[in-house]
Amino acid sequence: MRDNQISKLYRAEDAVFSPNGRKLISTSKCNEFINKIIRQGYYNDNGGFRIIRSRYPKIDSQCATWNLTGNLLTLPPWAKCKQVIIHEMSHALCDHIAMNRHKFRETVEPHGKEFCTIYLNMVHCYISKKIALELEESFTKFGIKYTRANLNF
Numbered sequence: 001m002r003d004n005q006i007s008k009l010y011r012a013e014d015a016v017f018s019p020n021g022r023k024l025i026s027t028s029k030c031n032e033f034i035n036k037i038i039r040q041g042y043y044n045d046n047g048g049f050r051i052i053r054s055r056y057p058k059i060d061s062q063c064a065t066w067n068l069t070g071n072l073l074t075l076p077p078w079a080k081c082k083q084v085i086i087h088e089m090s091h092a093l094c095d096h097i098a099m100n101r102h103k104f105r106e107t108v109e110p111h112g113k114e115f116c117t118i119y120l121n122m123v124h125c126y127i128s129k130k131i132a133l134e135l136e137e138s139f140t141k142f143g144i145k146y147t148r149a150n151l152n153f
């Protein structure tokens with residue numbers, strides 16, 4: 001599966017969520033925030049997975065990941081902040097929607113327009129409208145595809 005938007009998306013994210021300005025939170029706050037996402041708002045309204053496992057490796061060089069096998073979120077120390085959790089939980093919701101649609105997984109890129117649309121709605125719901133609008137503007141600037149008609153703001 002090609003992932004054409006990934007590097008542009010990372011640049012667009014960094015323009016809004018400065019990598020040096022991440023507000024890191026404790027493991028228990030991360031778990032609280034993940035549980036909040038599962039129980040209320042956009043993720044919950046769209047029937048996202050009810051059970052999410054999370055692991056917190058101590059090695060900073062690891063990537064933050066969502067793995068559909070085992071519904072597993074991996075958050076190394078640098079990734080313990082709301083915006084990274086929202087990014088990874090957007091993958092979880094995107095995969096969930098994918099599984100409920102015929103052949104979705106074969107045709108949808110990991111960071112394609114469906115993911116980017118879900119991600120903007122997640123940022124709107126769990127951070128703020130202001131930041132969601134800034135991120136949308138950044139998506140436009142970096143030429144990232146998403147579907148404006150499917151945004152909730």
Ligand SMILES: [Zn+2]
Pocket residue numbers: 087091111
């Ligand atoms: Zn991603």
